[in-house]
Amino acid sequence: MVARFLPALLDGMLVTLELVAVAIVVGLILAIPLGIARASRHWYVRALPYIYVFFFRGTPLLLQLFLVYYGISQFEAVRESIFWHYLREPYWCALITMTLHTAAYIAEILRGAIQSVPGGEVEAARALGMSRRQALQYIILPRAVRIGLPAYGNEVILMLKASAVVYTITVMDIMGVVKGINSQTYQFELFYLVAGVIYLVITIAFTQLFKLVERWLKIEASQKR
């Protein structure tokens, strides 16, 4: 029974992994300037990223997804723009929403990491004659990356699980495929359990992978002060 649907389930798994991979990489790129701005000394630099982070962390991903997929089309300007070609595709809407969502969380992780770089190290860099920019580039950011990496690993797993809502806008991820199978077979228990096992296997694999990366980078040793 399950074997018959294995190829379809595998396709769904690839869609899920692809969405998560793109979201966490592009999200990280977006989050770097956001996170740095959030840790700024000046309130006017902090303000806009704060609103962004507050909105995306304070509302459900499902709602954000509907806001992008159904909501934006309310405006004629959007429907007539060149972006409409992408914005009417469920896949692109899912990708855009997930990326913006995870960027907010990663920006917060980065802010926390930057702020927990020991003050003495920053002072030492400045005492050596480094400019603020140099201190950021050579001391603070490399240090923050190590401090923030375990939290980033958690975020990847949370994103993987959160991505299970994209089927609601007809994306054929794991859940989308399972929904299709269920409407053919009516075996809800069986295939929801199969989906559960698939997610469980992926999350365990990711957890182990991040443990390895942390060991390679000797994160634990670098945390000791």
Next chain:
Amino acid sequence: MLDLQGFGPALLEGTWMTIRLSLASVALGLLLGLLGASAKISGNPLLRGVGGFYTSVVRGIPETLWVLLAYYGTTSIFNYLGSFFGNPYLTLSPFIAGTMALGLCFGAYATEVFRGALLAIPNGQKEAGLALGMSGPRIFWRITLPQLWRVALPGLGNLYLILLKDTALVSLISLEEIMRKAQVASNATKEPFTFYFTAAMIYLGLTVIIMAALHVFERRANRGFVRTEL
């Protein structure tokens, strides 16, 4: 102003449902979390195994899937139970299914929070309680629990904020909470942005209220304690 083409009251009802759902799930989740944490730090290897299995399996599977499993996945179990008790159409209500699913997930994360907090309470205090002739449950109620609350509160607060957003998932099984009401209203009016954006503002408003409440709780729980400052 808050009429929103006649859907204002419906959104308010949805908000109330979201609040009730989140509180019911937290109540169940706190209970499961306490049980889970006690199991995980107990001397009995079987209990430790059960606790470990619970947290790793629940945290490895998406909340969405738990909600769907609790509602659709239990159909045949309930049909069977129903026919046994003479009501073949017995199903879980969306509210109960949602509470079970969200409580289960909250409990798994709360287990870790409580476990850390339990380990933070010095063993000498329990020994002192025993020496004073207090019984096990009384030690838990009078000595462990008040301190547990203090240490665990920030972690539990974060979990509650996450749970609040996860309540939106219960709209997938048609519980009439904010998300579902916004969906219905936008289908009827063809103004999806207006209603989803309003719903977003309601979630943000609830978040602000919860954060303020947590601040008050934390100050109360920390009476007499000096906060460590870096």
